[in-house]
Amino acid sequence: MKNKLAFLVLTVLIIVTLGGCGEEKKPVPEGNLKVTVTYWNGWEPDYESPVEEYYFDVKTSDTIVVEGYMTGDFSFKIKRASKEEIIVKSEHPLEINNSYGINLQSNQREFTVKFGEPLSLVTLTMDAGTFYTFEICEYGE
Secondary structure: OHHHHHHHHHHHHHHHHHHOOOOOOOOOOOOOEEEEEEEEEOOOOOOOOOOEEEEEOOOOOOEEEEOOOOOOOEEEEEEEEOOOEEEEEEOOOEEEOOOOOOOOOOOOOEEEEEOOEOEEEEEOOOOEEEEEEEEEOOOOO
């Protein structure tokens, strides 16, 4: 009886051990909205920002909070959410990131993120700031 039990335990251990071999599967982010946070500053020309990625499963009227080491927590209200577009409203004014500068007097708080078109927003600062890049994604991207 003891031999049969030992054989059974050994068999199970071998199967579990061999079953664990192979390529390790990485966790798949869940969510339909990806927010990437990066930083910039005006005094370090070779500054390499840390990259923080957040995934949210959003629906209309949700509020998401994005953590940032330079800006602290920053919240966005989801005004409307669909597979094609998500409208976000920020708690503070932001500016669409472009190549011709920042309008420090912008009062824009509501932005539309369209599927397949990442939207990059930047804080209204002159010396250092934060980029928030929004992307609508399919589950498992």
